[in-house]
Amino acid sequence: MAKKTNKGQLTNNIRRLRFDHDEMSQKALAEKVGVSRQTIVAIEAAKYSPSLELAFQIAHAFETPIEEVFGYIPPPPE
Amino acid sequence: MSYHERNIVTYLISGIIVMTIYSFYMLDLYQAGLLDGPDAGIELGWSALKLIGGSIIVTVVISVLVSIANAIITKESDFDKADERDKLIDLVGMKVGFITFSIFFVTGMIWLALGAPMQYILLGSIYAMFFASLIEGATRLVLYRRGF
Numbered sequence: 001m002a003k004k005t006n007k008g009q010l011t012n013n014i015r016r017l018r019f020d021h022d023e024m025s026q027k028a029l030a031e032k033v034g035v036s037r038q039t040i041v042a043i044e045a046a047k048y049s050p051s052l053e054l055a056f057q058i059a060h061a062f063e064t065p066i067e068e069v070f071g072y073i074p075p076p077p078e
Numbered sequence: 079m080s081y082h083e084r085n086i087v088t089y090l091i092s093g094i095i096v097m098t099i100y101s102f103y104m105l106d107l108y109q110a111g112l113l114d115g116p117d118a119g120i121e122l123g124w125s126a127l128k129l130i131g132g133s134i135i136v137t138v139v140i141s142v143l144v145s146i147a148n149a150i151i152t153k154e155s156d157f158d159k160a161d162e163r164d165k166l167i168d169l170v171g172m173k174v175g176f177i178t179f180s181i182f183f184v185t186g187m188i189w190l191a192l193g194a195p196m197q198y199i200l201l202g203s204i205y206a207m208f209f210a211s212l213i214e215g216a217t218r219l220v221l222y223r224r225g226f
Contacts, residue, residue: 034161035161035162035163036080036081036082036159036161036163036164037080038080038082038163038222039161039162039163039164042163042225042226045225047224047225047226048163048225048226050162050163051162054162
């Protein structure tokens with residue numbers, strides 16, 4: 001999933017990572033990182049950009065580096 | 079619908095119920111001429127106190143009813159702690175509500191400067207608070223639904 005912003009594009013691989021981790025549910029991930037399931041849904045659908053702290057917590061929950069979970073595509077040069 | 083969205087809907091419904099009852103009450107006072115007499119300030123003061131008390135009671139009753147209905151329908155009694163997204167949405171909602179109230183307030187002050195009676199401006203301020211809270215709730219609902 002990707003979110004277009006004026007400054008570039010935010011991407012995430014949460015859905016794939018959940019699938020790779022024994023099909024972890026959104027609720028289970030939410031409980032692991034201490035947010036509501038709706039917040040995980042919004043992050044996964046790229047409707048909400050998490051704080052740096054939450055982004056690290058999600059990466060920690062998957063035991064993977066943060067760049068494996070979140071990505072950034074810079075805007076094309078004008 | 080999440081716990082926080084349900085709370086917003088509860089507050090919106092209770093706000094509309096309370097303000098509808100309050101409007102009928104104030105209409106009675108107006109028709110009796112009590113809002114134009116020398117005791118108009120006292121009547122307005124008491125009506126505002128009754129409004130605050132009534133709002134608390136109605137909100138508690140509706141919250142309990144909605145929670146019971148939700149527990150029966152979904153078989154869940156969820157209570158989500160507010161996380162960072164909820165707090166951000168609350169902040170944006172409050173900001174929009176504050177701007178709305180400010181617009182109403184400035185409009186009221188202009189009317190006052192043009193010679194409108196003080197008691198009607200005071201009454202208008204109460205309605206301005208209600209509309210500001212309605213818009214705040216609607217904004218939060220939209221942000222939850224549209225994404226933030």
